[in-house]
Structures are given as C-alpha cells and as structure tokens.
Amino acid sequence: MSRLTHSAALQLALALLIGLGLGLVYSWFLSPVTYVDANPAILRADFKDQYRIVIAAAYASTHDLARTRARLELLGDIDPVGELSAQAQRMLGAGEPFEKVRPLAQLATDLNQGFASIPTPTSFTLLDTPQSLATDLATETQTITIEETPTPFPTIVFDQTPITPVVAEIDTPRPTFTPIPAPGAPFALVGQDAVCTPGSQPGLLQFTLMDSRRREMAGIEIIVTSNQGEDRFFTGFKPELGNGYADFVMQADTVYSIRIVEGGAFVPNISAPACADPNGVNYPGGLLLTFQQP
Secondary structure: HHEEEEEEHHHHHHEEEEHHHHHHHHHHHHOOOOOOOOOOOOHHHHHHHHHHHHHHHHHHHHHHHHHHHHHHHHOOOOOHHHHHHHHHHHHHOOOHHHHHHHHHHHHHHHHHHHOOOOOOOOOOOOOOOOOOOHHHOOOOOOOOOOOOOOOOOOOOOOOOOOOOOOOOOOOOOOOOOOOOOOOOOOEEEEEEEOOOOOOOOOOOEEEEEOOOOOOOOOOOOEEEEEEEEEEEOOOOOOOHHHHHHEEEOOOOOOOEEEEEEOOOOOOEOOOOOOOOOOOEEEEEEEEEEEEEEO
C-alpha cells in the first residue's frame, strides 16, 4: 500500500470517528429523544410496578373490572394475574404493609374469578315504636265521682262505681336483626392431610382457610415458627389455587408451629411426613392444613 493510500484511509477513519462523535453529542445533548404518549408496554419493570399499583387503587375505588382489564392489557403482560400476584409477594417480602398490598391481591382475585367482589355493608334498621294513647290509658285508672250540690231540697247521694276503660292490647313492632358471624371468629383446624405425590415439591405445607359457609378467605395472615426463625405470609396471593390458599416449604427434620393471626388458632408440632416413591426411595412429603370458622 502506497503512502498516499494509507494517508487517505487514515483520513477516512478520522472523519468517520468525528462524525460519529458529533452525532452522539447531537442526539444525547442537543436534541435527545423525547417519548410522548408512549405505550406502557415499553416501560421499565419498576415503572410497570408503579403503573399496576395505580391501576389497583383505581379499581378499589370504581370496581370497574372491564376498564381495569383494558388498562392492564396496555402493559403487554402474558399473565396479568400472575404478574399482580408476583408483585404483591415482592412487596410483602420487601416489608411493605399489607394495606398497601391488599388492592393488588384483591384485583388479582377478581380477575381470576371474573367478577368484582364488592363488600356489601350490613346495616340494621330500627323501627320507631308508635306512641299509643291506649298505652297511656293502661297506666291509669279513671274514677268518675258525682259531687254533692247544696240545695234546699233533701240531698240525694248516688254511689258511683269507678269506671275503668277497657284497653285493647296493641302489639308494638320490634326491630328485626340479622345474625352476622363476628369477623374475628376463631379458626379451627378441620383437616390435616399428608400429600405424597411423586414429582411434587418436597415438604410443601399448604393452607386453605374458609369461613363458616366454606367460602375461601383472602388476606388472612399466617405465622410459621421454628428453631430457624419466623415466617409471615397471607392467603389469597395465588388466586389460581384459591382465594384462601397459601403455602410454605418445610425443611426436613424441622418441627414447626402454626398460628392464624385473625382468630388466634394455634397448631404445634407440624413436620414434613415421610413418603416413599414407587422405587422405595424415601422423600419428605407435604401437608394440607384446612382451617374453618365455626
């Protein structure tokens, strides 16, 4: 290669580098790209989490499930319910209060069941007891007496028998109350079943919590303690498995104690059962604990 050709190549490379540098300066500093009305699907993961929190808060106010589902579709998630549940679990793991996580869990539950579960407050109506004249008359006995009147003629005195009015009994309508189970009714352990399924996760401790009508209850806190520490979690974060479902992975040769915070149910001495596969190999099995309010 001649000296002239080599010099031309260097000049060309230098010109390309200068042009690239000027282009980067112009695009990054002089005229950077500005996104206007961008699609939420291109947001970063942390911004998507904030977007879901805002959507869940709006849903908690309006209970418009169709509009909420349309808003979530803008994020482009393949499984919106799974993303909501996973974000709720991450927030609880990061120490966020349950009141902040509850809208996400409720939205995931309603999306999974296909309708909005709006709490309906129960109120009592007291009927006013009418004031009855007959009631007043019933408390008194009227006596009619004819007084003597001075007269020049002989005085005639009549003995008058006191007259007591006949009062008809009037049934006073009374308010009717609808019995409602107390929200803090204690949970009782109604089922404890060993789960020995080859291929399932070893030592999986599963919970199902129901009310007195056998409806699964979300948002109930469970505490699992052992010599290794304490774990807290809530039901309802896996709505595909049930609103009252929660699970925990037990370690082999470890004894646990279970406490349901709402209601105070306590179950001690829980450990993974010993199971055997078709080849006779032992492995730690799982447990299914079912709690129900009376």
